[in-house]
Amino acid sequence: MCNLSSPNPTKTPSAVAQIDRLERVTLGERVHTKLRDLLMSGELAPGQKMSLRSVAETLGVSMMPVREAVARLVADQSLEVLPNRAVRVPLMTCARFRELTAVRLAVEGFAAEQAARSRAESDLAAIRHFEEAFLAEARSPEPDADRAVRANKELHFAVYRATGLPTLVGIIEGLWLKIGPVLNFDLKASAERLRTGGAAEHHRSLVAAVNAGDAAAARKALVADIEGAAGFIESTGRLLE
């Protein structure tokens, strides 16, 4: 049973209390965000090496925030440190890709279901906005792969945020961090998949299902989207072992 009393029993609400939420953003946090965006958007290819000092110099900070950010990414296997003490984007084996895809189907499939149940009107507006952005890029005469990848990400996460389960969103972010390099790097290498891959149709089904509150259809559309992309990646033959 929850305590339903006021969270501020001794203080009266005041105007200044509205914006007292100043988030503590450390340098390490900013470096982490930067590296995360690079990984999720596929701008860092699998196997690419980096050094703490070079990243620090590039970003204009000392080595300290970089090692904190890299330590976090290494901890969840979004980066790896070789026995040679070299940091690189992990290579993707076929087995690991299939494992990540299996987990994604379960977790993101559940998120799609839940989004169809819990979506608010503001969520639906955001979802429609990013779907249009993706469609505009996919139908463009000369698609910008980078923008398409980012619009695809924003659409998916708009759906996931509609679940109202930020913990679940965080889990999915971790999954995209691991699979982003291979997924988006290969996707950007062959932009014609934008039109032939069926992503637009899957997105349309997904948005329609979430809009209608049809959880089963939402899961089905998302599963088809993930499996379509996964099949394309496996067909490229670039995975190891």
Next chain:
Amino acid sequence: MCNLSSPNPTKTPSAVAQIDRLERVTLGERVHTKLRDLLMSGELAPGQKMSLRSVAETLGVSMMPVREAVARLVADQSLEVLPNRAVRVPLMTCARFRELTAVRLAVEGFAAEQAARSRAESDLAAIRHFEEAFLAEARSPEPDADRAVRANKELHFAVYRATGLPTLVGIIEGLWLKIGPVLNFDLKASAERLRTGGAAEHHRSLVAAVNAGDAAAARKALVADIEGAAGFIESTGRLLE
């Protein structure tokens, strides 16, 4: 398509190649493991504060590995740093507890299903072993709450490992890290729930279902286990707001 050629095309297998896997275990990693165990087993209560320097002195290391470990735990919200620059175990609000429980039901429920499908004989042996350990503790005339909590954890994770999806196991570890303090701290405070809570029956159903390969029954048993514990925690009325 996967490359099915030998992973060592140029080298012939030798005896020394068998144990070439020397894992790099840094001090920061060991501190992280230590703090994680303390959190998951409920030995650190919600709201408990700590300082990097005191932890470092206790563990006999410098502040450097501790801040790396704490930074990782703060990043995934297993710890939090207040605006006062104080590190503490986060307090659990009722809303957050329910959110975590909802995610656990989905993720761990899927894991139970998958375990029932993919379990190997060695997995089943481990599962049976930890179930007996938990039963022995639950039926003991004077149960040791600490050992019971650890046996419960080992049983659950033996099931999760049987999925053959280490990524999924990592995700669940993150969830237990967040919910462990409230779950196990309150559980240890009232040991009589060991007999009355029905955990033993849920475990029996779970093990039987996994053993029989009945995915639906495995999910049902696990869901019942989680919901039983969650209902108990909510009934204690210790959650905030």
Next chain:
DNA sequence: ACAGTCTAACTGTGATCACAGATCGCGGCA
């Protein structure tokens, strides 16, 4: 010309120093 060795540079990890901000307690004033 070629092979072996040795040095110099670079790697991540750990320790120490420096600093701004917050907290708490002691002392003095009313």
Next chain:
DNA sequence: TGCCGCGATCTGTGATCACAGTTAGACTGT
């Protein structure tokens, strides 16, 4: 006796130094 103010102390964060281990390149000896 009660309240305000100031300083000592403790906090996490960032920078710098130190070090073991690896690597790559140049240099020397044959």
